[in-house]
Amino acid sequence: MSNVVGPDTAPDRNLKFEKLVDQYQKPVLHMCYLYLCDKTLAEDAVQDTFLKVYQNLDTYRHESSEKTWIMRIAINTCYNINHSGWFRFFNHGVTPEMMPDEAVQTDEDDEELTIAITKLPIKLREVILLHYYQGLKVNEVADALGIAQSSVSGRLKRGRERLKCLLEGRELDE
Structure with a gap:
């Protein structure tokens, strides 16, 4: 007789959530900072x-990696913030001093690159961030953004x- 598996129990769910936060909080912060x-x-x-991750933990379908799933939620969250009415009046100039400690690069060349990335159009910035900073493969970036792999490759180029x-x-050149 096999065991019947029910929904996650609260302690298991909370423990799983804590592990996800511990594992992905800094990468998500870094990516959100460079996006916003x-x-x-x-x-x-x-x-x-992470509030959305917690609320949807039971509905995660394991069709992609946890990292891809969380990064997609983060990108969508940043997208929503980016498209809010007041955000267009926000000063998008970035200096290294403005970066959160978790996002600061120690190498001068890295700082220059980070600032250059923040100057990219958002569609190019998000693929660069997911691919190079978060280490997602092209197909995972495509899944996270809901676009074709060829679009990801073109945007990366x-x-x-x-x-x-x-x-x-x-x-x-525009």
């Missing part, structure tokens, strides 16, 4: 992300080209 270019908004986005222009001090 504001420490307070990034921290709010991380809280909202354009993102690298624009970053190269920014880092070399050349003007971007």
Whole structure:
């Protein structure tokens, strides 16, 4: 006779959630900060992300990795913040001093790259962040953003080209 598996018990659910927070809180904060270019908004986005993770823990279908699932929630949360009415009036200029401690790079070249990434258009920025900073494969980035793998590859290529222009001090061709 096999054991019947029911919904997660509260202690198991809470323990699983705590493990997810411990494992992904810093990467999500880093990605949210680079997406939103504001420490307070990034921290709010991380809280909202993990609130949504907790609320939907029972509905997670394991069709993608936990990291991909959480990053998709974080990207959607940042997207919602980014498209709120007041956000368009926000100053998006970023300096290393403005970054949360968890997002600060120690190397000067890394700081320059991080600032250049924040200057990319959002569609290019999000694929760069997910692929290079979060270590997701192209197919996982596509799943996280709900777009085709070919779109991810194209955006990565354009993102690298624009970053190269920014880092070399050349003007971007729009």
